[in-house]
Amino acid sequence: MNTQNEVPATPSPVSYTDAAQALVQQARVMRQQVPNLVIPLKGDGRRLAGLASVPPEFVELTAVAVTNSAPLVSGGGTNPAKARDLMSYADAFSPVADELEALASFVRHSVTAAKNEVGSDALVTYALAKALAKRPATADLVPHVDDMSRALGRKRKAKSSKSKPAPAPATPVPAEPSPVTSSSPATPSK
Numbered sequence: 473m474n475t476q477n478e479v480p481a482t483p484s485p486v487s488y489t490d491a492a493q494a495l496v497q498q499a500r501v502m503r504q505q506v507p508n509l510v511i512p513l514k515g516d517g518r519r520l521a522g523l524a525s526v527p528p529e530f531v532e533l534t535a536v537a538v539t540n541s542a543p544l545v546s547g548g549g550t551n552p553a554k555a556r557d558l559m560s561y562a563d564a565f566s567p568v569a570d571e572l573e574a575l576a577s578f579v580r581h582s583v584t585a586a587k588n589e590v591g592s593d594a595l596v597t598y599a600l601a602k603a604l605a606k607r608p609a610t611a612d613l614v615p616h617v618d619d620m621s622r623a624l625g626r627k628r629k630a631k632s633s634k635s636k637p638a639p640a641p642a643t644p645v646p647a648e649p650s651p652v653t654s655s656s657p658a659t660p661s662k
Contacts (some may be wrong), residue, residue: 506568508561528559598624 503509535552538544545551550558598620605613 506565508558528563531555531559 535555538555539552598617601613601617601620604610605617
């Protein structure tokens with residue numbers, strides 16, 4: 473028995489689809505645990521970003537001013553306690569967002585790395601199959617090579633006969649002299 477061409481199978485203990493779905497469910501549970509979570513609408517990011525970038529020191533100074541000035545209290549703005557609470561929320565949950573974004577980046581990179589490995593192996597197999605299909609002993613690979621080529625979107629271009637020369641530029645038509653600039657008979661000089 474020839475074991476040289478056998479590829480050992482490494483079965484997963486749990487299907488990847490089931491594992492991924494379980495993580496999606498955990499992410500949705502986490503989403504429900506985040507207080508003050510707001511689902512963005514289209515265009516919200518740009519609309520909110522400008523005012524969201526106000527420095528925390530500025531927010532604290534306005535809270536102090538509202539606390540110490542009666543006319544500012546009637547302005548209808550956020551009360552100082554709520555302003556401080558929202559800043560505390562932002563400070564606490566910003567690292568959570570960073571961590572989740574990093575995780576998403578790592579997962580996307582892992583997906584790309586997996587596709588890269590499989591794609592690389594498939595292209596090596598394709599190259600080998602193309603070479604072997606040219607031999608009479610392994611000509612049965614020709615239909616497989618054709619199928620793989622079609623799946624890649626690679627079609628052989630028919631060699632065209634001699635390339636057509638560029639069209640010759642049009643011959644310029646000589647302009648007729650304008651009646652205004654044409655020469656009139658010379659007048660005799662006195």
